[in-house]
Amino acid sequence: MNRPQNALSPAKLISNLGLKDRNTFGLDAHAELVYEVNAPEQIPAVIKEIRDQKLTWRVLGGGSNVILPPVLPGATLLMNIMDQDIISSNANAALLAVGAGVNWHELVVWTLENNLPGLENLALIPGTVGAAPIQNISAYGVEVADYINSIEAFDANKQTFVTLHNDACHFAYRDSCFKQNPQRFIVTKVVFKIPKTWRARVHYADLANQFGEHSSPSPEDVFLAVCKMRTQKLPDPRTIGNAGSFFQNPIVSIEQFETLLKVHTDLVSYPDATGKRKLAAGWLIDQCGFKGQRMGNVGVYENQALVLVNHGGGTAKDILVLAKCIQDKVRKEFGISLQIEPNIF
Numbered sequence: 001m002n003r004p005q006n007a008l009s010p011a012k013l014i015s016n017l018g019l020k021d022r023n024t025f026g027l028d029a030h031a032e033l034v035y036e037v038n039a040p041e042q043i044p045a046v047i048k049e050i051r052d053q054k055l056t057w058r059v060l061g062g063g064s065n066v067i068l069p070p071v072l073p074g075a076t077l078l079m080n081i082m083d084q085d086i087i088s089s090n091a092n093a094a095l096l097a098v099g100a101g102v103n104w105h106e107l108v109v110w111t112l113e114n115n116l117p118g119l120e121n122l123a124l125i126p127g128t129v130g131a132a133p134i135q136n137i138s139a140y141g142v143e144v145a146d147y148i149n150s151i152e153a154f155d156a157n158k159q160t161f162v163t164l165h166n167d168a169c170h171f172a173y174r175d176s177c178f179k180q181n182p183q184r185f186i187v188t189k190v191v192f193k194i195p196k197t198w199r200a201r202v203h204y205a206d207l208a209n210q211f212g213e214h215s216s217p218s219p220e221d222v223f224l225a226v227c228k229m230r231t232q233k234l235p236d237p238r239t240i241g242n243a244g245s246f247f248q249n250p251i252v253s254i255e256q257f258e259t260l261l262k263v264h265t266d267l268v269s270y271p272d273a274t275g276k277r278k279l280a281a282g283w284l285i286d287q288c289g290f291k292g293q294r295m296g297n298v299g300v301y302e303n304q305a306l307v308l309v310n311h312g313g314g315t316a317k318d319i320l321v322l323a324k325c326i327q328d329k330v331r332k333e334f335g336i337s338l339q340i341e342p343n344i345f
C-alpha cells in the first residue's frame with residue numbers, strides 16, 4: 001500500500017495476523033489487516049486510510065473481553081501506546097497519564113510501588129489501560145471511574161483528538177459513553193487522579209470476611225487478598241479459555257427484587273448505587289443447573305456459573321448458542337433478561 005511520507009513513522013501494517021493468543025477465550029481467529037498503533041499521532045492517518053478504502057474497523061486491546069469470529073474483516077487497531085507519567089502531584093492528589101497499551105495489572109503494581117495506592121481492589125483484571133474505561137471495570141466494590149480524571153481519545157466522527165472529563169464519560173455499572181458509541185472513540189491515554197488520602201475499601205463481603213470489622217489493612221494487604229481470591233475463584237485463561245464474567249449482574253427495581261425474594265428466599269443480591277438492587281447473575285445461572293455443564297467444546301465453569309469457558313476448539317458460535325440457552329432458561333425461571341458482557345466482534 002502507498003502511503004504519504006511524513007516525519008512521524010506510520011503505524012505498522014500486518015496482514016492476516018493470527019489472534020488465538022490475543023484473546024483470552026483462545027478462539028481461533030485472524031485479522032485481515034492489523035495496524036499496530038505506537039503513538040496517538042499515527043491515528044488520524046490510519047483512520048483516513050481505513051475510510052478511503054471503506055473498511056470496517058475496531059480496536060483490540062488485550063482481548064480479554066471480546067468474542068472473536070474466525071475472520072475479523074477490514075482493519076483491527078492494536079494499541080501499543082506505552083507512555084506513563086506523573087503529570088502533577090500535590091498534597092491532595094497525583095495525576096497520572098497512562099498510555100492505552102499499558103497492561104492494567106502492571107499499572108496497579110506500579111502505583112503501589114510508587115506509594116500511590118487506590119487501585120488495589122482492581123488487581124489482576126486482565127487487559128489494557130485503554131480498555132479499562134470502556135466498560136468501567138469494577139471489582140470488590142471499586143470502579144475504575146472512581147479514579148479517572150479524564151480520557152484522551154481520537155474521535156473518529158469529528159476526526160479530532162478530544163479530552164473527556166470524568167462526568168462527560170457517563171460512567172455507570174459496566175458502561176460508559178465509549179461502550180455506547182462503538183467505533184467512535186479510540187482511547188489513547190487515561191489520566192488517573194489518585195487521592196493522597198487512602199482508606200481501605202473492604203466493605204465488599206468477601207474482603208470484609210477476610211479482614212474483619214476492626215482491622216486496618218494496608219494497601220498491600222488488600223492487594224494480596226484480592227489477588228488470592230481472584231486466583232482461587234476465576235479460571236486462568238492460560239489454562240482454560242474464558243472472558244471473566246460472561247453476563248452482567250442484572251439490576252432490578254426494589255419491587256421486582258421483593259417479589260423474587262418471596263419465592264427465592266436465598267436470592268443473592270447487592271445494593272446498587274442508583275437505589276435499585278443488583279442480582280448475582282452467577283446465582284441465577286447456578287439455580288438453573290448450568291454450573292459445570294458442557295455443550296460440545298464450550299461450557300460453564302465448574303466453580304463459578306458466571307464464567308463461560310472454551311475447553312478447546314470452541315467457536316464464537318458455540319459460545320453464543322450456549323449463552324442463548326442460559327438466557328432462555330433464566331428468563332423462564334426468573335423473568336430476568338441476562339445481558340452478555342463481552343463485546344461480540
Ligand SMILES: Cc1cc2nc3c(=O)[nH]c(=O)nc-3n(C[C@H](O)[C@H](O)[C@H](O)COP(=O)(O)OP(=O)(O)OC[C@H]3O[C@@H](n4cnc5c(N)ncnc54)[C@H](O)[C@@H]3O)c2cc1C
Pocket residue numbers: 024058059060061062063064065066079100125126127128129130131132134135136137138139178185186187188234235236237242243244245343
Ligand atoms: C479472567 C478474567 C477476569 C476478569 N475480571 C474482570 C473484573 O473483575 N471486572 C471487570 O470489569 N472486567 C473483568 N474482566 C473483563 C476484562 O478483563 C476487562 O473488560 C478489560 O478491561 C478488557 O481489556 P482488554 O484490553 O482485554 O480489552 P479488549 O477485550 O481487547 O476489548 C474490550 C472492548 O474495549 C474496546 N477497546 C479496547 N481498547 C480500546 C481503546 N484503546 N480505545 C477504544 N476502545 C477500546 C474493544 O474494541 C472492545 O470493544 C475479566 C476478564 C477475564 C478474562
